[in-house]
Amino acid sequence: MEPVTAAPDLSVSLGPLALANPVLTASGTFGYAAEFAQLVPLSRLGGVVVKGISLAPRSGNPPPRIVETPCGMLNAIGLENVGVERFISDKMPFLRTCGCRVLVNILGDSVEDYATLAAKLTGVAGIHGLEVNISCPNVKKGGVAFGTVPEMAAAVTRAVKAATDLPVIVKLSPNVTDIVAMAHAVATAGADALSLINTLIGMAIDARTRRPKLGNVIGGLSGPAIKPIALRMVWQVAAAVDIPVIGIGGIGTAEDAIEFLLAGATAVQVGTANFYNPAAAGEIVAGIEDYLRQQGESSVRAIIGSLRLEA
Amino acid sequence: MPEYQENSIVQKIDRLAETLYRLTLRAPLIAAAARPGQFVMATCGPTLDPLLRRPFSIHRCSGPETIQLLIRVIGRGTELLARCRPGESVSLIGPLGRGFRLPAPTTPVCLVGGGIGIAPLLFWADRLDAPERCAVLLGSRTGEELTELTAAFSQLGCRVETATDDGSLGHHGLVIDLLIPHLTTVSKVYACGPHPMLAAVAAACRSARVPCEVSLEAHMACGLGACLGCTVPGADGRYLHVCKNGPVMAAEEVAWNR
Ligand SMILES: Cc1cc2nc3c(=O)[nH]c(=O)nc-3n(C[C@H](O)[C@H](O)[C@H](O)COP(=O)(O)OP(=O)(O)OC[C@H]3O[C@@H](n4cnc5c(N)ncnc54)[C@H](O)[C@@H]3O)c2cc1C
Ligand SMILES: Cc1cc2nc3c(=O)[nH]c(=O)nc-3n(C[C@H](O)[C@H](O)[C@H](O)COP(=O)(O)O)c2cc1C
Ligand code: FES
Numbered sequence: 001m002e003p004v005t006a007a008p009d010l011s012v013s014l015g016p017l018a019l020a021n022p023v024l025t026a027s028g029t030f031g032y033a034a035e036f037a038q039l040v041p042l043s044r045l046g047g048v049v050v051k052g053i054s055l056a057p058r059s060g061n062p063p064p065r066i067v068e069t070p071c072g073m074l075n076a077i078g079l080e081n082v083g084v085e086r087f088i089s090d091k092m093p094f095l096r097t098c099g100c101r102v103l104v105n106i107l108g109d110s111v112e113d114y115a116t117l118a119a120k121l122t123g124v125a126g127i128h129g130l131e132v133n134i135s136c137p138n139v140k141k142g143g144v145a146f147g148t149v150p151e152m153a154a155a156v157t158r159a160v161k162a163a164t165d166l167p168v169i170v171k172l173s174p175n176v177t178d179i180v181a182m183a184h185a186v187a188t189a190g191a192d193a194l195s196l197i198n199t200l201i202g203m204a205i206d207a208r209t210r211r212p213k214l215g216n217v218i219g220g221l222s223g224p225a226i227k228p229i230a231l232r233m234v235w236q237v238a239a240a241v242d243i244p245v246i247g248i249g250g251i252g253t254a255e256d257a258i259e260f261l262l263a264g265a266t267a268v269q270v271g272t273a274n275f276y277n278p279a280a281a282g283e284i285v286a287g288i289e290d291y292l293r294q295q296g297e298s299s300v301r302a303i304i305g306s307l308r309l310e311a
Numbered sequence: 312m313p314e315y316q317e318n319s320i321v322q323k324i325d326r327l328a329e330t331l332y333r334l335t336l337r338a339p340l341i342a343a344a345a346r347p348g349q350f351v352m353a354t355c356g357p358t359l360d361p362l363l364r365r366p367f368s369i370h371r372c373s374g375p376e377t378i379q380l381l382i383r384v385i386g387r388g389t390e391l392l393a394r395c396r397p398g399e400s401v402s403l404i405g406p407l408g409r410g411f412r413l414p415a416p417t418t419p420v421c422l423v424g425g426g427i428g429i430a431p432l433l434f435w436a437d438r439l440d441a442p443e444r445c446a447v448l449l450g451s452r453t454g455e456e457l458t459e460l461t462a463a464f465s466q467l468g469c470r471v472e473t474a475t476d477d478g479s480l481g482h483h484g485l486v487i488d489l490l491i492p493h494l495t496t497v498s499k500v501y502a503c504g505p506h507p508m509l510a511a512v513a514a515a516c517r518s519a520r521v522p523c524e525v526s527l528e529a530h531m532a533c534g535l536g537a538c539l540g541c542t543v544p545g546a547d548g549r550y551l552h553v554c555k556n557g558p559v560m561a562a563e564e565v566a567w568n569r
Pocket of ligand 3: 536539540541552553
């Protein structure tokens with residue numbers, strides 16, 4: 001293949017949402033973006049997904065909240081956040097200046113919570129889309145996570161879609177037996193795009209003290225350790241639905257990101273890598289561009305789903 | 312306040328005691344911006360395991376372009392750092408967090424350090440207007456750990472007193488025993504060390520009505536205020552985030568009994 005000299009086209013679309021490049025930062029790993037402003041050229045990112053927002057502020061779980069595991073980490077933050085009102089008044093002014101797409105991750109205890117949040121965020125200047133975190137317990141249904149029952153996930157999706165005209169991305173939980181069934185349910189309910197995966201539920205024990213290492217006993221596993229599972233789920237889901245898929249899970253380098261694009265993801269999110277290497281997301285944008293040149297591709301869209309299965 | 316991701320170069324590594332090392336790193340951006348009590352997040356190795364950066368107090372700005380870290384080897388990350396050789400690079404993010412608040416120039420102060428908690432106090436003593444009005448109380452398991460550190464504080468003009476668990480240097484007992492007699496004369500106490508020591512210092516200062524600042528520890532993923540992992544319970548019932556609200560906090564901000 002001939003090397004291409006013109007800068008490759010990195011732009012992609014998540015349904016109605018156009019991105020300058022396919023690299024976003026994942027919710028809960030990039031704060032409200034201001035925390036990284038001195039270390040990361042925010043305007044070079046495709047977008048940021050902010051920490052999950054609920055109707056009322058939440059104080060989160062008791063410490064310890066973080067445990068390192070081999071090539072990964074467990075977190076039990078407990079969805080600590082400033083609540084939607086303070087998010088709009090205190091966090092949005094900076095986010096409007098960051099020069100990239102701003103997606104707001106939302107979470108609730110009930111279908112109504114999600115709809116109310118979506119309505120409150122609609123029309124706020126500078127918000128380009130919503131990402132719906134359905135890995136939360138449905139308080140009215142005995143605490144079963146919305147994202148583990150197809151009907152509940154679909155109900156949240158429909159309620160949010162009805163409450164907003166912003167693009168709606170539904171973020172799938174990997175803690176299910178059939179990720180494709182979940183993806184179908186949410187796509188049929190009207191989601192504009194899907195993102196996956198959220199963290200895998202795990203646990204760590206201190207043998208010496210015989211105590212759990214997390215204050216909350218169990219927590220979410222993230223980082224390079226989960227990448228093979230995420231890649232497999234993205235590949236299965238991208239083949240099964242006809243809306244765009246955002247790949248998340250253990251992405252820290254351009255090569256990781258490209259693997260997700262080849263598996264069928266239209267965009268990716270960088271999560272835990274922001275902690276160990278804040279420059280990661282920017283490096284990934286540059287690395288994808290280099291890869292496209294080397295492969296003689298003029299657009300990133302040409303490699304999406306281009307995994308070669310034949311020998 | 313400025314923050315950088317900087318590839319520092321190891322200039323020197325000194326073994327001060329069995330498990331205690333002092334790293335001298337060339338990090339011009341961080342050295343120029345650092346304030347006493349602030350910390351850096353250091354990458355411990357070239358691979359994805361261990362994955363996370365480790366927080367370390369800035370022990371001293373030893374020149375215009377260098378910083379020192381005092382490192383106690385307790386696990387894999389610190390072990391890897393202790394094995395660095397001059398010329399190798401260590402990725403740092405810093406300077407991070409809120410440091411010590413400056414006392415009035417004429418205020419007599421007391422610095423209390425236990426174990427590896429001594430690390431940030433040298434940088435602080437170095438920046439005090441009147442080190443001769445500063446009493447430095449250092450506690451450790453054995454005297455071996457304190458030899459070099461005592462000398463460094465003395466060179467700045469501070470009065471140093473020591474306490475050791477095994478009685479091999481100074482007072483045979485706890486560093487808090489050394490603090491009590493000073494509480495009638497000092498107007499401010501700065502402390503860093505293990506949690507029980509800090510709780511005891513905070514309690515003693517409260518009953519003597521002497522203001523006290525403490526430097527706290529928590530497990531951290533980012534050091535930047537983004538992951539919300541580094542919580543400690545605050546006195547007002549809310550959680551504090553050590554990397555942003557601290558690591559240095561007023562003792563009365565912290566819920567010590569929980
Ligand atoms: C603000 C701050 C300043 C610090 N300053 C110093 C210093 O100047 N010198 C020094 O030697 N140590 C300092 N520490 C403690 C140091 O961060 C830990 O000893 C170190 O992270 C242990 O890493 P490890 O891989 O060797 O241990 P492991 O036990 O294998 O680490 C496993 C995980 O637990 C975390 N962890 C373990 N112990 C601690 C701890 N005490 N505090 C925070 N995280 C911990 C690690 O970061 C890692 O994520 C400081 C901690 C904080 C929060
Ligand atoms: C500390 C932390 C906090 C997180 N908070 C949220 C959150 O608020 N909402 C959400 O949908 N996902 C949250 N996540 C999940 C991430 O967005 C991401 O899906 C997951 O970490 C997997 O990607 P990674 O391996 O690249 O980190 C969080 C992850 C971490 C590590
Ligand atoms: S360490 Fe991440 S918020 Fe403090």
